[in-house]
Every structure is written in structure tokens, then in C-alpha cells.
Amino acid sequence: MADSKRKPRRAFKETADSPVGYDADRVEAAVREFLLGIGEDPDREGLRDTPGRIARSCAELFAGLDQDAEEVLATTFDASHDEMVLVRDIEVQSFCEHHLLPFHGLAHVAYIPPESGHVTGLSKIARLVDVFAKRPQVQERLTTQIADALVDYLHVRGALVVVDCEHMCMTMRGVRKPGSRTTTSAVRGQLRDAATRAEAMSLIVGGR
Numbered sequence: 050m051a052d053s054k055r056k057p058r059r060a061f062k063e064t065a066d067s068p069v070g071y072d073a074d075r076v077e078a079a080v081r082e083f084l085l086g087i088g089e090d091p092d093r094e095g096l097r098d099t100p101g102r103i104a105r106s107c108a109e110l111f112a113g114l115d116q117d118a119e120e121v122l123a124t125t126f127d128a129s130h131d132e133m134v135l136v137r138d139i140e141v142q143s144f145c146e147h148h149l150l151p152f153h154g155l156a157h158v159a160y161i162p163p164e165s166g167h168v169t170g171l172s173k174i175a176r177l178v179d180v181f182a183k184r185p186q187v188q189e190r191l192t193t194q195i196a197d198a199l200v201d202y203l204h205v206r207g208a209l210v211v212v213d214c215e216h217m218c219m220t221m222r223g224v225r226k227p228g229s230r231t232t233t234s235a236v237r238g239q240l241r242d243a244a245t246r247a248e249a250m251s252l253i254v255g256g257r
């Protein structure tokens with residue numbers, strides 16, 4: 050279909066992380082082609098609406114491509130808090146960029162507020178995780194991006210991010226190891242200090 054005739058249903062526009070923006074028509078056409086590719090009949094009753102459904106759901110599943118971590122962390126308030134803040138057990142749902150199969154698990158985010166004593170709302174930490182999770186990802190980059198955003202935008206003195214996930218590409222197919230989990234961590238600033246890091250880890254593990 051010529052571009053001029055296409056009626057793009059754009060959930061979001063071009064951003065730095067999504068250079069061409071979201072184009073539901075493209076997703077829909079690709080899913081139809083995919084169904085043909087796996088030997089299915091995309092016109093049979095049960096599949097007829099599937100390309101459109103997937104196009105709509107992808108706008109939500111990959112919404113992080115349109116979101117800006119700096120904006121999420123822009124709301125801060127003075128809590129005059131000098132010590133570590135830990136938000137534990139944040140649900141992570143993402144897609145591995147190699148197979149576009151889900152990986153899911155938990156993120157734990159610890160940080161030492163900036164010298165100003167400003168903290169961000171607790172929900173913003175969970176939103177930050179989603180900004181980077183709702184994209185095609187690898188777990189290591191997801192972990193690093195969360196830690197770097199805390200340093201770059203919240204100017205924290207230290208950050209420790211631990212992500213623990215099960216990857217469906219390792220359970221449903223391929224090596225088929227259900228129950229195997231991958232743990233990644235990223236540590237920045239004062240949380241590199243052995244004692245502070247140990248304190249954060251004991252809070253993460255101890256809270257289970």
C-alpha cells in the first residue's frame with residue numbers, strides 16, 4: 050500500500066529510541082504475513098482479527114519506546130533523606146530482543162539520594178523499570194539503563210539494581226530449561242562500597 054494511502058494508527062510518534070515511531074498498520078500486515086509463514090490461514094474465523102489485536106496490544110507492550118526516563122524522574126520532593134532507599138519486588142515484564150519472547154521476574158532498586166536530600170516518588174521507580182522493560186530488551190541492558198537513569202537524571206549518590214528473570218526463550222523452546230533464572234546487577238557510585246552494597250543486598254534478600 051502506498052504510504053499516502055496508509056492510515057497509520059500511531060500510538061506514539063518518533064522518539065530518540067523509536068526512530069520511525071509506532072505504526073499499527075505495519076504490525077498488522079507483518080502479523081498476517083507471519084501467520085502465512087507458519088502455514089496458517091489468516092482468514093479463518095479464529096485468526097481473522099488477530100493481526101489487528103496484536104497491533105493494538107503491541108502499542109502497550111512496547112510503550113516504553115515512547116517514554117522518557119528523565120520525565121519520569123522529574124518529579125522530586127525534599128525528604129531530607131540521606132540514607133538508602135530500596136524499592137523491592139517490582140514486577141518486570143519484557144521481551145527478549147533475540148526471540149521476541151517474554152522474560153519476566155522481579156527488579157530491586159536501591160539508591161542513595163542526592164546530596165540535596167531530594168527523593169522521587171516510589172511509584173516513579175517502578176515506572177522507570179517499565180520505561181526500559183516495555184521494549185525489545187536484553188536483561189543486562191535493562192539493568193544498566195535503570196541504574197544509569199538514576200545517576201543521570203536523579204543525580205543519586207549511589208545505585209544498585211538487581212533484576213532476576215525467567216526467559217521464555219529458554220523454557221518454551223531451544224535449550225528448554227524451565228525454572229532457570231538469570232540474575233543481573235548494576236552498581237554505581239557509593240553503592241560500590243563493599244559495606245553499603247552488602248547492606249543493600251541483605252535488605253533485598255532478607256525481605257523475601
Ligand SMILES: Nc1nc2c(ncn2[C@@H]2O[C@H](COP(=O)(O)OP(=O)(O)OP(=O)(O)O)[C@@H](O)[C@H]2O)c(=O)[nH]1
Pocket residue numbers: 145146147186187188189216218219223224
Ligand atoms: N545475555 C543475554 N542473553 C539472552 C537474553 N535473552 C535471550 N538471550 C540469549 O540470546 C541467545 C541468542 O543466541 P543465538 O545462538 O543467536 O540464537 P538461538 O539459536 O535461538 O539460541 P538458543 O536459544 O540457544 O537456541 C540465546 O543464548 C538466548 O538465551 C538476555 O537478556 N541476555
Ligand SMILES: [Zn+2]
Pocket residue numbers: 145146147148149150216218219
Ligand atoms: Zn530470547
